Amino acid sequence: xxxxxxxxxxxxxxxxxxxxxxxxxxxxxxxxxxxxxxxxxxxxxxxxxxxxxxxxxxxxxxxxxxxxxxxxxxxxxxxxxxxxxxxxxxxxxxxxxxxxxxxxxxxxx
Amino acid sequence: xxxxxxxxxxxxxxxxxxxxxxxxxxxxxxxxxxxxxxxxxxxxxxxxxxxxxxxxxxxxxxxxxxxxxxxxxxxxxxxxxxxxxxxxxxxxxxxxxxxxxxxxxxxxxxxx
Numbered sequence: 001x002x003x004x005x006x007x008x009x010x011x012x013x014x015x016x017x018x019x020x021x022x023x024x025x026x027x028x029x030x031x032x033x034x035x036x037x038x039x040x041x042x043x044x045x046x047x048x049x050x051x052x053x054x055x056x057x058x059x060x061x062x063x064x065x066x067x068x069x070x071x072x073x074x075x076x077x078x079x080x081x082x083x084x085x086x087x088x089x090x091x092x093x094x095x096x097x098x099x100x101x102x103x104x105x106x107x108x109x
Numbered sequence: 110x111x112x113x114x115x116x117x118x119x120x121x122x123x124x125x126x127x128x129x130x131x132x133x134x135x136x137x138x139x140x141x142x143x144x145x146x147x148x149x150x151x152x153x154x155x156x157x158x159x160x161x162x163x164x165x166x167x168x169x170x171x172x173x174x175x176x177x178x179x180x181x182x183x184x185x186x187x188x189x190x191x192x193x194x195x196x197x198x199x200x201x202x203x204x205x206x207x208x209x210x211x212x213x214x215x216x217x218x219x220x221x
Contacts, residue, residue: 002151032209040214041214042152044209044211047208047209087152089152089210097154099152102150
């Protein structure tokens with residue numbers, strides 16, 4: 001079973017914030033976030049482990065709510081370079097990785 | 110090598126032909142995954158290898174699809190009797206332990 005991502009797409013102006021959600025019907029072991037730009041392979045952003053803390057770097061951070069089996073990716077003061085499709089990957093046990101359908105983020109000047 | 114490599118980068122074939130797609134992961138990455146990405150779609154899990162364990166084939170869409178991994182390194186995904194709906198980008202990813210997956214650049218398969 002793959003995780004469910006929302007929204008499917010979001011359009012922002014530079015400087016605006018966005019939240020992308022990822023939810024699972026099963027208890028999660030870890031959540032991974034990737035960004036894929038058009039025509040390129042997905043690139044790792046961060047991993048959140050069960051029992052771990054919120055992760056982040058610069059203006060992109062994420063949280064992991066184990067009780068709700070959800071993770072959220074927070075993009076603050078978005079930049080043009082943030083445009084792309086964001087995927088969450090979830091594991092219910094180690095190495096059982098499945099990806100959501102993706103959220104297409106477009107940042108406009 | 111420095112990263113995950115896949116070959117060919119592009120493959121155009123005729124319906125009904127067999128194709129082989131190759132993935133060469135980063136040395137030491139014991140886990141290897143294959144995904145399929147249709148145009149504008151998400152990452153569809155196909156198959157997963159971990160060391161010497163039996164592969165998880167639960168994502169293979171039909172018995173026309175098969176994959177092997179030789180010597181715990183290079184992997185080959187084979188699609189027999191290709192159909193037009195097989196057209197997609199096929200991505201492989203390697204992983205070492207509890208860490209991120211490193212994706213290859215993908216093979217774009219077009220079935221005419």
